[in-house]
Amino acid sequence: MVAPQGLGGRGAINSVLPRDLHPGAWWIWALGLAAGVSRMVNPVLIGLIVLVACFVVMARRTEAPWAMSFRLYLYLGLLVVVIRVVFRIVFGGDGGGPVVFTLPSIPLPDFVAGITVLGPVTRDALLAALYDGVRLAAIIICVGAANALANPRRLLKSMPPALYEVGTAIVVALSLFPQLAESVQRVRRARRLRGDPGKGVGSLRRIVVPVLEDALERSMTLAAGMDARGYGRAGRASRTERLLTGTLMLAGLTGLCVGTYGLLDSTAPRFLAWPMLLLGTALAVGGFAAAGRRVERTRYRPDSWRLGELVAAGSGLAVAVLVHVIADRDPLVILTSPGSAPLLSGAALTAVMIGVVPAFLTPPPVLDPMAEVRA
Amino acid sequence: MIELRDVSFRYDDAPAAALRHVDLTLPEGELVLVAGRTGSGKSTLLGTFNGLVPHFSGGELSGDVLVDGASIRGRAPRELAHLIGYVGQNPLAGFVSDIVEEELAYGMEQLGLDAQTMRRRVEETLDLFGIASLRSRPLRTLSGGQQQRVAIGAVLTMHPRVLVLDEPTSALDPTAAEDVLAALARLVDDLGLTVVVAEHRMERVVPFADRLVLVEGAEVRDGPPAELLVDSLVAPPVIELGRLAGWSPLPLSVREARRAKGSLGDLPAPVPPTPTTVAPLLTAKGIFVAYGSVVAVRDVDLIVPAGQVVALMGRNGSGKSSLLWALQGTGKRRAGTVDVRGQDPGALSSSKARSLVGLVPQTADDLLYLETVDQECAAADQQAGAAAGSCRSILDRLAPGIAGTGHPRDLSEGQRLSLVLAIVLTASPPVVALDEPTRGLDYIAKAALTEILRGIAAEGRGVLLASHDVEFLAHVADRCVVLADGDIVSDGPAAKVLAESPAFAPQVCKILGPGWLTVEQVAAAMA
Structure with missing residues (x-):
């Protein structure tokens, strides 16, 4: 293969000319954004992340059916916000702050004391419900963005x-x-x-x-x-090899279960938490590797991991890490309480805007060849 | 290349053997045609070559099968994938992935070939079959002929020594079938591949075949086509003509027959039937059918007169089926009127519509859902509001001797079609429509169907047929209507329309010239 010369060689030209990105890169990018959102309560920053996701989808999606489904995720997000707010109005609960409007309260029998239906609705209760809904909607939209950008079948092909x-x-x-x-x-x-x-x-x-x-x-x-056509012919594993793989997998799974339990239950001994989780992961990875080595199958035109993939995945990870760092240092910017106006800082805005980088610095997608014929 | 030594095979629970003491040797680099009646064991024979029989079918195999000198008994099909490429009857049902390029690479991935070899072979195969422009298309959007070529290409990338194909052209229109066969002939010529083809429509394959294998009643004969066809049960029209005229050696292709035709002398050309004006049973005007923005049928006028068989012809996807369904009333039409006895079937309930126009759909089995033939007949009587036993008596007239206690799925293709036709006729509709009824039928079953349809027409009903089986239409049709891209491009007496079109002309017409359609006409003229 001859490397194209003059524009900085193979890597550079590959990040400019159209090609489909590795689906895993898009998922990492989207999950990075979602991880950032999950830490936030600031509606302005969350809205900005949704805009970033929409912008990247518009810039880099193809014309495949799954790419066209992004709109459905937007509707779903809107629905989540509406439901969250309506529930808060119906089941009320005191949120503090001034009363915005009062609905006729429905009296309930004594045994369900503590639950009020309708009644006065406060500003803070409404805002808290809105923020909550917006955060959930934003996470859904991030997943939708990954779905729109990554070809699901190619993702399956990239599995170990x-x-x-x-x-x-x-x-x-x-x-x-x-x-x-x-x-x-x-x-x-x-x-x-x-x-x-x-x-x-x-x-x-x-x-x-x-x-x-x-x-x-x-x-x-x-x-x-x-x-x-030869399906299932690759598999010349000896008995011991199969036994080893099975043991590794089972032990790994057990380790993962115990580790997760240890992590969630704060009364459990600490050595059951992170150490067990790490051990379980290591064993499972070992099992996968052992199982994979036996396979004599090859893959036709596998998706490669190049500069463009690094940019996409890196920008998502950067958003997640920066949001978490800022949340520790400057919690007021990331976490808005319903009683006060959302604060912004240059650092937080920059962190969120890093997510938009793939719209400019990744190779554009290969569009449907039939579209050119039709045009 | 392939050698069968005293092979016998019996399916589980089958009373008789499917193959009996078969000895067969297929040399390298030949195109072999496997022919025989429906259910004679052609597919079983093909299955023994790569272990699908008995590995997949169950049953009991004795004797020995050798491929490339080595016995394959007890070896699974997957272990022979690099030696024998197998393409089943319905390519779409056998596809594993969804994109042309990935389908071509699938087998090589299983073999564990390296990336560069895979890429090179995919490109070579795309070129060999002329499908390079389809490389990133979803398989479902391809036409039947394209799908078949992809299916063949997908096994060819594994570089097998033998290619085995079960009815590769039976679902294709004449032009698409020719494309596929030309591709196969090139594989034999250029690559020296051994190609084994089982096919009902022998007229398509015989001119290319080096060797013929006849499967008759579980026994197998093989030899040069010209020798075996002298007395085979199944034979294409060109052979029937050769037998009639006593030509020896038998001409296998239209071109050979044309050179021999001098010996027939000057035969009086058949008299075209005088056009009689019969009252139309079905009158359709300005029919439009559209799915979304795709127009399937555009401004079609059609008349089905009483006592006549009208054939709809055209490529796969030219709108034949859409038109039939729209005329029957179950399919939606965008515009136009249909008139049967002063009523429009599209405006009536389904039970009234079927008493005006009966339709046997392409997959006729969809109409069957009960356990026995008797139950199906009783249900049909009840649904049509006919006297008990009506359906059974129609069935006995169409195809005598079908046991009432048998399961409909166990019937042969021809018997099952007769059963569905009987169910449709129980509602006594004045017009009967059939969509591709000859799929899977051999010449003898097709002759029986011809009799049945002529009989229905003789009762004063109108018959409407969609088919691209020209040899069948030459026997049965009075009028032919050719559709292309949803429009009617020609409409006239069968003899005229069939003779005009180079793609749709039957073999006898190609040999003897316009006016001639069938061997029977020649026999009558010679008498």
Whole structure:
């Protein structure tokens, strides 16, 4: 391969010319933003992160169906905010601050004392509910951004070799699902040709039986096809190797469970917390590696991890780390209490705005080749 | 390359053997056609080559199978993937991934080839099949012919020595089938691959075949096509014509037959049936069908007269099925009117609509959901409000001798089609429509279907057929309507329309010229 010369070699040209980024990079970026949001209560900063996520999605998404689903996450976020505020109004509770409006209170029997339905609604209660809803919505939107930017199938392909079987099963299920829907539609239409009114339990059977027969036949065909094409032939592990992998995995899982328990239960001995968690992780990783080494499968055109991926993942991580650092040093900026106006600082704004870097410094996506034909 | 030594095979719970004492040797670099009646064991024979039989099918195999000199008994298909490439009947059902390029690479990933080899072979295969422009397309959006080529390419990237294909062209229109066969012929010519093809529509493959394997009643004969076809049960029209004229050696292609036709002398051309004006049973005007912004049928006028068989032809995806469903009333149409006996089936309830136009859909099995033939017939009587036993008596007329206690799924393709047709006819609709009824039928079953449809037309009903099986249409159709991209491009008497189109002309017409459609016509003229 000849490196393109003149513009600073391979790495540089790769970060300028269109290519699809590693899906993992987008997920790290989005989870970084979400981790930042989870620490914040400041509505201005959270709103800014949502804008950052939207901006990057607009700049770097393709025309694939999953990329078009981002709007749904925005609606979902809005719905979460509305529900959170409505619940607070209905179930009230004293939040302090001046009363904004008063709804007729519904008297409840004595045994549910402590719960009020409707009644006076205070400013601080409303604002607290709003902040809470906005934070949850922002996390949902961050996940939505990752979903819009990263091709889910390529993400499955990037899983460690030990999880290859799981990935294949998911890919097959994903492609069978539309086929099943198609099959149901076809059979329902065919039923009308028999003059079947389609009511009652009997009619359900009339759809389910042909659809199931169809699905069963399809899966047998697919299984035969996959077998004939060599699926499952890589696996020449000896007995001891298999035993070792299994033991590592099980021990790792146990370690993880105990470690998590130790971490959450503050009365548990400390050596059960972090040390156990780390040990469990190490064992599990070892198990994955051992399982992966046995696999003699290769991967066609794997997604590579280059400068662009580093920029995307790095900007997300930077947002998360900086927000946490600022939250420790200058909590008033990150955590707004409902009674006071949100504060801002140059450092906090900068930290949030780092998230927008991938919109400029990553390679643009390869757009659908059919789009050019259509245009 | 492949050697079968005294191979016998019986499915579990089957009363008789599917293959009996088969000895067969297929040399390297040949294109082998496997032919035989439906259910004769063609697919079983193909399955033994790569271990799918008995590994996947269950059952009992005796004898020995050798591939490249080594016995493969007891070896799983996956361990033979690098030696034998297998492509099943329905390519879409066998796809593992969703994008063309990844599908091509899938087998190589399993073999553990290195990245550079994979990339190179994918590019070579894309070029070999002329599908480079489709590389990043989702598999579901491809046409049938393209899907079939991708499926063949996907096994070819593993560089197998043998390619085994089960009915690769049965679902394709004539042009797409020719593309696929041309690709296969190139593999044999250029790469020296051994290609084994099982196919019902022999007329498509015989001209390319080096060797013919006939599967007849669990036994197998093999040899040069010209020798075996002299007395085979199944034979394409060009062979039937050769047998009739007594040509020896038998011409295998239209071109060879055309050179031999001098011996027939000057035959009186068949008289086209005088156009009689019959009252139209179904009159459709200005039919539009659209799915979203995609127009499937555009401004179509169609008349189905009483006592005639009207054929709808056209490429896959030209709007034939959409038109049939719209005429039946179950499919939605955007505009236009349909008139059957003064009523519009689209405006009626489904039970009234089916008493005006009956439809046998492409996947006829969708109409069947009960355990026995008798139950299906009884349900049909009840749904149509007909006297008990009506459906059964129709079925006995269409296909005598179907046991009432059998499961519908256990019937042969032809019998199942007859059952569905009987269920549809129980509502006694004046017009019957069938969508691709010849899929999976051999020549003999197709002849039986021809009889059935002619019989229905003789009762004074109108028959509407969507099909691209030209040899079948040459026998059955009175009128042909060709659709392209949702528009009607030609409409006229079958003899005229079929002769005009180079893609849709039947073999006898290609040999003897316009006016001739079937071997039977030649036989009548010679008598």
